[in-house]
Amino acid sequence: MEFIRSELGRRRLAAAGWVCAVGIAFLLGAWSFSQADPGGQYGRPDPLTEAGVRHELGQAKQRGRTTSPAPESPSSEPSAGSTSTVRFPDGLGTARAECRAEARTVTLLSWTPGEGYSVDDVAPGPALRATVELESAADDADDPTVRIRCVHGKPQTTVERDSQADDSDADDD
Incomplete structure (x- = not known):
């Protein structure tokens, strides 16, 4: 003690x-x-395979179609469009576009910006022209706008830079 x-x-x-x-x-x-079981809450999911991506896209398209307000009449046949992937010039990105030859319209189904760019605004159509406005990660770079239109049933792209848009605005004055 x-x-x-x-x-x-x-x-x-x-x-x-x-x-x-x-x-x-x-x-x-x-x-x-x-003893804790978070039920996979903190688990890291495996990346989707190409088949998984197709399945998820198909499901998303079906969900989008079920919410369309106007059903087509049985007498009118839906016109088939030509769908293809378009690469934007200068590595600005890609888009999946559908051209409808009879209406001469383009509809963007999806779009992905290139490295160093983000999408600022999109006008996907259907219209005579669809646009994707990109924003550069570099503050001093011009922000390009990609315009897509259908020529002979195939999507064609042109790129307009901010400096070109500014010049054309100055000409309007």
Whole structure:
């Protein structure tokens, strides 16, 4: 008992008590994590395969069609359009476009900006021209606008830069 009464003994006993408390807290925390089941909440999903992407896109298109307000009449046949992927010049991105030859319209189905760009605004159509306004990550670069139109049933692109738009605005004055 004299050991506990000495100052050194009390300090050692207090230190041993703290070490035991920390050890018990660590073990309790480890046990609680091993018993927890977040139901995959923190799991990392595997990337979609190409077939999975097609399936998800098909599901999205079907959901989009079911919300369309005007059903087609049975006597009118839907006109088939030509769908193709368009690469924007200068690596600005790509788009999936549908050309309807009889109406000479273009509809953008999807679009992806190139590296260093983000999409600022889109006018997907159907119209004679569809546009994708891109914004450069570099503040000093001109922000391009890609215009897509159908020529002989195939989508064609032209690029207009902000500096060109500014010049044409100045000509209007």
